[in-house]
Amino acid sequence: MASLRPTHRAFSLISSMTLTQQRSIVSAYTIAKRFKSTTQGLKERLSEIIPEKQAEVKAVKQELGKKSLGEVTVDMAYGGMRGIKGMIWEGSVLDPEEGIRFRNLTIPDCQKMLPKAEGGQEPLPEGLFWLLVTGEVPTKEQVQLLSSEWAARATIPSFVEELIDRCPNTLHPMSQFSLAVTALQHDSQFAKAYQSGIPKTQYWEYVYEDSMDLIAKLPNIAGRIYRNVYKDGKLPAINPNLDYSANLAQLLGFGDKQDFVELMRLYLTIHSDHEGGNVSAHATHLVGSALSDPYLSFSAGLNGLAGPLHGLANQEVLRWTMKMRDELGSAEASDEAIKDYVWKTLKSGQVVPGYGHAVLRKTDPRYTCQREFALKHLPTDPMFKLVSQLYNIVPGILTEQGKTKNPWPNVDAHSGVLLQHYGLVEQDFYTVLFGVSRGLGVLSQLIWDRALGLPLERPKSLSTEHVKKMFANKN
Numbered sequence: 001m002a003s004l005r006p007t008h009r010a011f012s013l014i015s016s017m018t019l020t021q022q023r024s025i026v027s028a029y030t031i032a033k034r035f036k037s038t039t040q041g042l043k044e045r046l047s048e049i050i051p052e053k054q055a056e057v058k059a060v061k062q063e064l065g066k067k068s069l070g071e072v073t074v075d076m077a078y079g080g081m082r083g084i085k086g087m088i089w090e091g092s093v094l095d096p097e098e099g100i101r102f103r104n105l106t107i108p109d110c111q112k113m114l115p116k117a118e119g120g121q122e123p124l125p126e127g128l129f130w131l132l133v134t135g136e137v138p139t140k141e142q143v144q145l146l147s148s149e150w151a152a153r154a155t156i157p158s159f160v161e162e163l164i165d166r167c168p169n170t171l172h173p174m175s176q177f178s179l180a181v182t183a184l185q186h187d188s189q190f191a192k193a194y195q196s197g198i199p200k201t202q203y204w205e206y207v208y209e210d211s212m213d214l215i216a217k218l219p220n221i222a223g224r225i226y227r228n229v230y231k232d233g234k235l236p237a238i239n240p241n242l243d244y245s246a247n248l249a250q251l252l253g254f255g256d257k258q259d260f261v262e263l264m265r266l267y268l269t270i271h272s273d274h275e276g277g278n279v280s281a282h283a284t285h286l287v288g289s290a291l292s293d294p295y296l297s298f299s300a301g302l303n304g305l306a307g308p309l310h311g312l313a314n315q316e317v318l319r320w321t322m323k324m325r326d327e328l329g330s331a332e333a334s335d336e337a338i339k340d341y342v343w344k345t346l347k348s349g350q351v352v353p354g355y356g357h358a359v360l361r362k363t364d365p366r367y368t369c370q371r372e373f374a375l376k377h378l379p380t381d382p383m384f385k386l387v388s389q390l391y392n393i394v395p396g397i398l399t400e401q402g403k404t405k406n407p408w409p410n411v412d413a414h415s416g417v418l419l420q421h422y423g424l425v426e427q428d429f430y431t432v433l434f435g436v437s438r439g440l441g442v443l444s445q446l447i448w449d450r451a452l453g454l455p456l457e458r459p460k461s462l463s464t465e466h467v468k469k470m471f472a473n474k475n
């Protein structure tokens with residue numbers, strides 16, 4: 001294994017090769033690393049990997065530091081910075097055509113390669129987190145260790161429980177979620193260690209501890225909000241023998257439905273990470289760059305996830321689809337009636353929720369795997385049939401309208417219909433589940449942000465006047 005580590009000499013050799021040769025070496029190295037069989041704990045393994053990665057990044061900066069990643073146009077500055085390559089994100093990369101790869105693995109790869117629960121068929125999100133953090137596929141034992149560790153760290157302080165209990169039911173579940181995560185900051189190990197003057201080289205260890213604590217506590221927070229707002233407020237205790245998703249399902253009151261537990265495993269895996277530029281990831285990373293602790297950083301990410309153009313779209317999709325069903329009188333509406341409804345939405349100046357994407361230009365593989373789940377577990381659900389009908393109709397209409405760069409469905413177009421099938425019908429809550437999953441992705445990167453010593457983020461901004469002056473008399 002040691003001979004596969006990238007040394008400076010190896011880097012010079014690699015840089016003289018063609019891109020395809022470089023790719024096959026990198027993937028051989030990654031695959032060799034992935035199959036390292038061990039029962040080590042995550043922090044132990046991470047502390048072995050970090051020096052290797054630090055050396056790799058140092059070599060990349062030395063050799064490629066002055067290379068250009070691309071040009072920035074005025075349109076890009078006004079256009080939400082689309083396409084500007086200006087951030088490092090280790091866990092995942094999004095290809096516009098292919099969709100997401102987590103540490104170079106596609107969603108079907110993850111479904112095949114990541115450990116599963118006894119009798120389960122979907123990957124365990126614990127395994128995905130391990131993969132995001134280390135770049136390695138964990139063993140079953142490593143994943144079980146993680147399940148137990150998260151269960152052991154799951155208790156939330158009583159003042160945070162009270163804070164959630166005191167929220168009015170009319171406060172949106174995402175606001176309650178963000179409030180509770182911010183309040184957990186009270187016990188941040190990173191914030192305390194920073195105050196005590198720890199050296200920079202130790203930052204990642206405390207960010208790791210906070211991230212593990214925070215991820216572990218998310219099901220308890222989500223469950224409490226759900227039970228308070230929609231049920232009788234009573235919550236079962238975390239079961240140390242269950243995996244993370246089974247515990248979440250239990251807390252929500254759906255633990256006895258095995259297919260729902262499987263859905264949670266898939267759901268939490270696929271919503272975790274979508275590279276670094278999306279609002280929730282970028283917000284977490286940006287706030288973390290000020291050395292705000294993981295609680296403050298992730299709560300910023302959650303506030304971004306709560307926007308209707310981002311995570312909140314999943315609540316909007318089901319609401320819009322149900323409104324359409326009610327207006328058309330049945331879930332078995334004709335194609336013509338659905339087309340009219342979609343056009344009506346567009347003509348009234350609204351977006352069709354669940355369709356389009358800032359980066360993707362094809363059907364989102366996160367949509368596809370949820371569709372496959374539905375075909376397997378709920379093929380005759382009337383709402384699923386309606387969502388399938390929309391899949392056949394909406395892309396054609398959006399193409400005909402000619403505005404959106406991507407007429408295909410995204411992850412949010414499908415998640416709600418699966419949740420409602422099992423009885424989780426409260427749409428306002430859906431983004432909270434998205435948030436639980438997003439924690440896995442953004443917090444794994446936050447650990448790396450500190451391990452790599454990434455600095456305060458501070459891009460340059462310009463005023464319109466400045467832009468005009470820059471190009472005056474330069475036609």
Ligand SMILES: CC(C)(COP(=O)(O)OP(=O)(O)OC[C@H]1O[C@@H](n2cnc3c(N)ncnc32)[C@H](O)[C@@H]1OP(=O)(O)O)[C@@H](O)C(=O)NCCC(=O)NCCS
Binds near residue numbers: 308311350356
């Ligand atoms: C995701 C989204 C915000 C991406 O925005 P974007 O990168 O600006 O997308 P585009 O470049 O394709 O937008 C170009 C135009 O098409 C429109 N458009 C994009 N998706 C659309 C949709 N689903 N329905 C109607 N119009 C849409 C945009 O509003 C924009 O219109 P404008 O020129 O009048 O401002 C956008 O597709 C959207 O609003 N989708 C619906 C909400 C959603 O599903 N969000 C979850 C994303 S995972």
